Amino acid sequence: MQRLQDRVAVITGAGSGIGLATARRFAAEGARVVCADVSPEAGKAAADEVGGEFVACDVSDEESVRALFDGVAERHGRVDIAFNNAGISPPDDDSILVTGIEAWERVLRVNTTSVFFCCKYAIPHMQRQGKGSIINTASFVALLGAATSQIAYTASKGGVLAMTRELGVQFAREGIRINALCPGPVATPLLMELFAKDPERAARRLVHVPMGRFAEPEEIAAAVAFLASDDASFMTAAQFVVDGGITGAYVTPL
Numbered sequence: 481m482q483r484l485q486d487r488v489a490v491i492t493g494a495g496s497g498i499g500l501a502t503a504r505r506f507a508a509e510g511a512r513v514v515c516a517d518v519s520p521e522a523g524k525a526a527a528d529e530v531g532g533e534f535v536a537c538d539v540s541d542e543e544s545v546r547a548l549f550d551g552v553a554e555r556h557g558r559v560d561i562a563f564n565n566a567g568i569s570p571p572d573d574d575s576i577l578v579t580g581i582e583a584w585e586r587v588l589r590v591n592t593t594s595v596f597f598c599c600k601y602a603i604p605h606m607q608r609q610g611k612g613s614i615i616n617t618a619s620f621v622a623l624l625g626a627a628t629s630q631i632a633y634t635a636s637k638g639g640v641l642a643m644t645r646e647l648g649v650q651f652a653r654e655g656i657r658i659n660a661l662c663p664g665p666v667a668t669p670l671l672m673e674l675f676a677k678d679p680e681r682a683a684r685r686l687v688h689v690p691m692g693r694f695a696e697p698e699e700i701a702a703a704v705a706f707l708a709s710d711d712a713s714f715m716t717a718a719q720f721v722v723d724g725g726i727t728g729a730y731v732t733p734l
């Protein structure tokens with residue numbers, strides 16, 4: 481499928497996980513991919529692999545994000561797709577009883593304020609074009625509560641969801657579609673390593689997944705490519721859930 485032929489697509493956090501899988505998928509569908517990441521090694525490796533461009537960017541820094549989108553528009557003439565995906569989930573973000581204000585503010589800044597910046601600086605280019613697709617990464621934890629809390633992360637993703645809905649509505653008549661992606665847990669190497677060491681921890685989570693497994697990054701990337709493409713032309717202000725059935729489940733199969 482070449483649904484993204486010659487579209488200029490910016491991916492934040494393109495160096496790893498969902499962002500990297502999406503860079504590969506976008507390139508396979510014909511897009512010109514701009515890989516933005518705070519890690520130069522990871523970001524550059526991703527860009528080299530997909531024949532794209534690497535831009536060093538810290539999404540929590542307003543000037544860095546402005547330079548990213550204005551630079552892409554200047555060099556490539558347009559910004560068709562913005563996948564605002566970079567995010568963190570650090571270990572010092574835990575139960576509200578032990579999480580400090582420093583961790584809270586850091587997580588909100590990288591996960592939510594970053595999406596505010598990315599939309600703020602991508603939308604004007606899309607307004608000029610009269611077309612664009614923005615996908616903001618939220619999470620299934622924006623829809624469900626967990627007793628294994630990461631309170632700042634959960635709040636940050638709830639913020640992404642509400643902000644996306646509002647922006648989707650505001651710009652709907654200008655040809656700009658803005659959707660939130662809610663992935664379920666993804667089988668990243670880091671997570672798998674953690675669960676291999678602690679099978680009980682994995683089992684406690686897997687029991688809630690009707691499909692009985694975590695997602696592969698490529699399965700999330702396929703959903704992003706759909707939202708980015710004209711196949712999703714009647715979708716905006718939506719929460720697009722890709723979670724193996726978690727949010728639909730009460731009792732899961734044995």
Ligand SMILES: NC(=O)c1ccc[n+]([C@@H]2O[C@H](COP(=O)([O-])OP(=O)(O)OC[C@H]3O[C@@H](n4cnc5c(N)ncnc54)[C@H](O)[C@@H]3O)[C@@H](O)[C@H]2O)c1
Binds near residue numbers: 518
């Ligand atoms: N992995 C999951 O299970 C899961 C589930 C739901 C939602 N998500 C969300 O999906 C997104 C991607 O997750 P992932 O698991 O692929 O993450 P990851 O840790 O594998 O990759 C994140 C990338 O973002 C980059 N990054 C971090 N801080 C940055 C910053 N300030 N500026 C620019 N880049 C920065 C990192 O260098 C890294 O390359 C995140 O928003 C995450 O919250 C992940």
